[in-house]
Amino acid sequence: MECPYCERRCRLDGDAVGFCRMYAAGGDGVVERFPDRWCAYAISRVESIPFYHAYPGARCLVVGTAGCNLDCRYCSNSYAAKEDPAALADILLDLSPETLVGLAKKQGCHAIVFSINEPTVSLPTLGRVSRAAKAAGLPMGCLTNGYATPLATERLGEIFSFVNVSLKGLGGAFCRKYLGIGDSAPVIRNIRELSRLCHVEVTTPVIESENDHEIDAMAAILADIDPHIPWHVFRLLPVHRMSRHDYPGIESINARLAGHRQTLPYIYFHNFIGSPWVNTACPGCGRTVITRHSLGCGGDKLDTFGLAGDRCPQCGGAVRLLGAMVAWNAKEATA
């Protein structure tokens, strides 16, 4: 039988497992090999994940499972995403959806975000968690590489109310060399579809001389889908199989972005300590309405929130926003 979850469409016959090693054939179809098993749960800011336009300031319970359907040379969570999940079984936590949601509530979290590995490899488990989270009033978000089937993408849009899709590259040669997939067409298709279903932000790690020349084309694609999509351009952190590579140049990447800030008002450039390109300006009048600071990889934080609801206090124009700003300790009193 064919795995219905990602565009690899692995054959799962007999004892075969998919590329992600998270699915196998069962009596009634494809089944998860490690349901309800988690590699970690930790508290993080929603800006760190990153989401800059969803529930600003929110305290999130960040969770992950194991496995991935891509083979990125620069995977930043390879210890969970690229290890054989079976080899991690002794340290994976066995948490029911209710227990996981209970941990989020006990720690005063406002949302649950799946962000350590790829959610497509654990969709049935995440579906169960989403039911428990919805009952508890906790929205769910995720990071995804977007290489899911249309069926699985629709499911992602049902489970998650905010999604950050990684648009890593466009050209076939880049996709084959750096991601281990044939092309990026399914990812672009899914960004378009997800932006119809839920709040979407997009992240692009930039590798100098490899995909920086695609920035113009990516900007055009995003502008066509929705020019108000927040776009997080990352300076690539060279890790995993790229750990010996140079760090990309900050000024040169930023220069490439400059021409697109008029058509895409929510371009951010970060993933390095002290980035000054992490604030939100009102698209209508240019006033800085949200400020943040960045500690680099997974360490961004809201500093000031100057909107009235989702409106600029100066010109009254709308700023893309899902949910309201949440004070960090708001749920401590009731947790």
Next chain:
Amino acid sequence: MSTAILDARQWQQAVDLRTGRPVDGDGPRTGMVRGVLARHPFPGDRDPRGNAWVTDTALDLAAAYDPGFVFLTYARQYYSARYSPLAPGERTEMVENAFAEADRFARESGYTTIVVGTCGMTGATTPIDLTGLDGLAVAANWSARYAGIYDPSARDLEFLANHPHLERIASRQEILGLFGGGPDDGARLPDYMAVTRTGCYCNTVSLRRLRMLPDAAPTMPVSANLGPVAGVTDIKARLLARLAGGEKTAVAYLEGVGCDDFLAPCTPCANGRDWFRYEPGDAHYLALTTGRHNVFSHNGGYRYYLDDSESKPYPFSGYFTEMARGTIGQDYPGRSIAVGNRSMFLHVTTGCDIAVECFARNLYNQGLMAVIHRSDK
């Protein structure tokens, strides 16, 4: 105002340490420090060049600033043992390398160098799952021995008391009593502290497979050239006495190196009090640099995330919401520097005039940070 210089490789930004906002960073001292950072990019926590980076950077900074006191941290052997599968003998080689680097600093700088260890390391054998409690268990990413327990039910307490891999469940009152605190000192202590047995660890937020853990030994080594010390909190006074005599002195703090690993004549001294033993980390640094136990404020079970509110100052200082007081760097009137490959709290815990530390979070190498606390010496 303390100034932080953030170095993300080929790109630097000067900020006010307290607010995190950009400031003018063009003075002569900041220029000197910017140059040191640019000449010494950090190779990474577990990189074989990680400890040589400490020595090279410290020699460069010391040559430019001429301090009387130098605090060095060598941590590569700790991170590697904790997270890397090591071949037989590999950890021994790394410990030897750490000593060699401390020796190189002493030889090339001429500073009297006191080598200080921590507890040793032991295999990570047994994860402990406390997610099933009715209450909440909180274990910091870097603590293996302690987990804070909040709002436990009677069922929880019975479960914890009978857990085969827990050594002790200590109440807040017990911890206060151990360190002579009053009721007002317990705000940052959990209701109970779960204390694991050697080799066991609470499996909560850790994202990576642990290979070795601090063994939480009751004693830690201090090189014999400091003279007799009874415990970690006695080291500061001995150092200040040396410095008062005009002797240029350095401390080389070797993380994850215990008495059994120590490659120089040493004095074993108390690494805590009674059952409370320090792991390498902020609390141990503070005990050493302030001469006081700071367990009430810095312990493995505090819900550290509560401090991370929108109004938290010092955004580049980890979980610290204020600069430590009474540190050796503050109390020594002469010039001082700190250099180390342990990130984000060296500048807080040492209080030295200038601190250069790696900026690596959860082993992700972001670059470097230098903090200039004093420009008036």
